[in-house]
Amino acid sequence: MDSSNLAKRLWSSVLILILVGIIIFYFPNWVFLVLASFFIGFSLYEFFNLIEKKGVFVYKYIGVIIGMLVPVIIYFQMGIDGYFNLEPFFIVFACLFIFVLQFARRDNSDALTSIAVTMFGLLYISWFLSFFIKIKLLADGSRLVAFLILVTKGGDIGAYFAGNSLGKHNLIPRISPNKTIEGTIGGLIFSLLIALLSKSYLPKFSLNQLVLLGVLLGILAQVGDLAESLLKRACGAKDSGANISGFGGMLDVVDSLLFTTPIFYFYLKIFTR
Numbered sequence: 001m002d003s004s005n006l007a008k009r010l011w012s013s014v015l016i017l018i019l020v021g022i023i024i025f026y027f028p029n030w031v032f033l034v035l036a037s038f039f040i041g042f043s044l045y046e047f048f049n050l051i052e053k054k055g056v057f058v059y060k061y062i063g064v065i066i067g068m069l070v071p072v073i074i075y076f077q078m079g080i081d082g083y084f085n086l087e088p089f090f091i092v093f094a095c096l097f098i099f100v101l102q103f104a105r106r107d108n109s110d111a112l113t114s115i116a117v118t119m120f121g122l123l124y125i126s127w128f129l130s131f132f133i134k135i136k137l138l139a140d141g142s143r144l145v146a147f148l149i150l151v152t153k154g155g156d157i158g159a160y161f162a163g164n165s166l167g168k169h170n171l172i173p174r175i176s177p178n179k180t181i182e183g184t185i186g187g188l189i190f191s192l193l194i195a196l197l198s199k200s201y202l203p204k205f206s207l208n209q210l211v212l213l214g215v216l217l218g219i220l221a222q223v224g225d226l227a228e229s230l231l232k233r234a235c236g237a238k239d240s241g242a243n244i245s246g247f248g249g250m251l252d253v254v255d256s257l258l259f260t261t262p263i264f265y266f267y268l269k270i271f272t273r
Contacts, residue, residue, distance in 0.1 A: 033075045041068040042250040046240040047121045057114045067126035074133045131262040152260045155191035155221040162186020176229035191218030221256035228255035
């Protein structure tokens with residue numbers, strides 16, 4: 001990557017992190033909900049655009065609207081006592097609605113692919129990222145969300161710089177020709193260091209827990225990045241879009257968070273009180 005593109009990438013990263021940080025710590029939870037819904041909607045739109053380039057029909061705009069409603073459903077489900085479990089109900093309803101839409105199409109030759117890809121996008125992007133809402137509404141949720149983002153994206157930064165300065169051995173070139181083993185190791189080290197440095201503002205976590213989370217989230221971040229690279233390669237695209245200077249698209253920004261977010265939530269619910 002040339003110096004001008006690196007500068008754009010760094011500038012975009014700083015702006016996004018400042019915006020997200022301000023909203024996490026200084027605004028009410030509903031503002032964070034709006035931000036999460038925006039990220040989800042933007043990412044879904046790019047995902048459906050990629051699928052359309054493969055010639056697969058998807059209900060792009062309806063899918064985006066449904067996807068943006070998932071975090072809203074979760075927010076109200078968790079924020080109001082006595083609500084029944086709306087989340088799985090809404091996912092079942094979305095699947096049913098997509099089938100009904102397919103009934104109205106004259107050409108159903110690609111119905112299986114269309115339904116499968118649309119539902120996959122809703123689960124992979126909308127549902128996975130909606131776990132941010134669940135984490136934010138936990139006790140000390142703002143710090144937990146910040147920890148998750150810093151450890152995950154810190155791994156991205158470490159992988160990028162280690163890969164560019166030390167990278168000599170390709171990791172999985174058939175999926176992502178630019179990713180290297182050295183970059184992967186650098187990303188894991190950065191994630192681990194950031195997790196350990198978080199002890200000062202997450203005192204309830206032991207050092208052993210932080211080591212485990214640093215390694216676990218670091219690995220999952222790399223897997224998330226590779227997973228999106230696999231999808232882009234299958235669709236014949238280098239980036240998911242061209243809307244974020246230095247990165248490509250919104251999906252390129254959030255890809256490493258797609259697996260770390262739900263797994264971190266499950267960790268919190270199972271191993272912490």
